[in-house]
Amino acid sequence: MKKALVNLEHISKSYDGQLILDDLNLYIRENEFLTLLGPSGCGKTTTLRILGGFETPDAGKVYFDGVDITHLQPNKRQLNTVFQKYALFTHMNIAENIAFGLKIKNKSKAYIDDKIKYALKLVNLDGYEKRMPDSLSGGQQQRIAIARAIVNEPKLLLLDEPLGALDLKLRQDMQYELIRLKNELGITFIYVTHDQEEALTMSDTIVVMNQGYIQQIGTPEMIYNEPENAFVADFIGESNIISATMIQDRLVEILGTKFACVDEGFGNNTPVDVVIRPEDVELVDLADANAKYIIEGTVTHVIFKGVHYEMEVMANGFEWLVHSTGMFPVGTKVGIHVDPFNIQIMNKPESEDEEAVGVNE
């Protein structure tokens, strides 16, 4: 395992008496692409600002490479930030923008010129030296903001929703671009976003946050396939979250019907939440004599989404959300089948506090 580059220990922060971060603990490994993911107000941006040095935590310590930097000024930290609204200096041209940090550090002109060339090449904007920021598109401005940050050779790059202002197509292109950049530079990225798709695409590790607490830390696959609680399941992708009872190991009763599952160790007759992703709900034709299904239902809504159909099926008093490439018209009676390994069992939160408890890997 690679060593931790950043350690956040017992960080708390509040504004005007409102608690934003409550006893947050997190470590970030060297060369990791870590994403802080959560709805607005969950504390992700505050966490990033504490790392950047723009906020001081009320309690707790920030360690960078083993050194306590909690109270260090931003300009003394070996990290750089890419801001949400680019924050380019509009009165300087692109070359001056990129050179800004290097000039402050009194680097030689030859060194700076080299770096500008290198950085512009890296972000695919060679030849833009003399342009003014206002004459570039949003995507280009964001690339310049990234170039301006990385010429300083930070060990850690903080990115605060850098793609938030771009349109969908450009955002997807920039996601691949960022992954490529990270691999070429070999530095650590901490990325803040509320977009779960962005987080799943780019990250090595995702930290799901809500209301100042870490909900789950894990790889994109773990977060998606094995959400720890209903919040994570609901926030990452669409899902059917149903209240159920764990009858015994490998058997769960959902809406009055027993389903086989693969989870063990929840005890007998324990109330749980189950998560079933819409693409894991299989619909079968009742007319087919060989059809294997567990419960029956009626299709109530059909929407064509391009890649798949989104359908709602009423069964056992619950509207099941289904994604499927096959389509059943509204009103059709269908069978619902779910494979045991596609049923994810989660402990029910006993109180709000428990729901919010940080669960480490």
Next chain:
Amino acid sequence: MIKTTAQKIYVALIFIFLYAPIFTLMVLSFNASKTRSKWGGFTIKWYKQLFQNEEIMEALWNTLLIAFLSALIATIIGTITCLAFNYLKKSNRAILLGMANIPMLNAEIVTGISLMLLFISLGIKFGFMTILLAHITFNIPYVILSVLPRMKQLNPSTYEAALDLGCNQWQAFFKVTFPDLLPGILSGFLMAFTMSLDDFVITHFTKGPGIDTLSTKIYTEVKKGIKPEMYSLSTIIFVAVLVLLLLVNYTPKDKKNK
């Protein structure tokens, strides 16, 4: 067709009413004859006499010096005030901004008399300093009015980006925030300069004997009977203010206007 002609005549009439008096003044300042009712041929002798008149030249110097100093000091104070406004809560900011704007709407004569009374009660000797202080006072709101909108357009992240790239707070301000504010600061300065140049009422109440600015000088001269030099002086002031106003309006307010 008739409509557009009527529109043009209407606009022309407005401009005649607005500019006819000034035009008359300008014409008379080049009139060789001393009587106002008769055109005695073109001359610039009134301008020559004006520049040879030491009292007027001194008043001109006072006016320019006061305008420059008061605009400069008001610009510094006003800009710092705007920076402070930035860190206030919205409700407090609205209240303070309102308070800062009231002097601008206040009748000049009231401002003038209250400043005079203040200087008397503080025992400050009337003269150059009292005029300067008065002008700084009434100029500050104009600077705030011109800098604050610019401040609101600032992307707060640029200052943090400068810190992030290695600047200390002073460097970040002077390298990033200040250049962004500069158009607002410049137009605030020019506006303050114009206001100071233009002022009569407040200067009249705060100047004391022995010192004059152009406006108060003209006022005293006119009481003695109008000399044609005064026409040339007024013409010069009008042109100077006009040039300044044009400068203020052509200062780039927002580069993003495409």
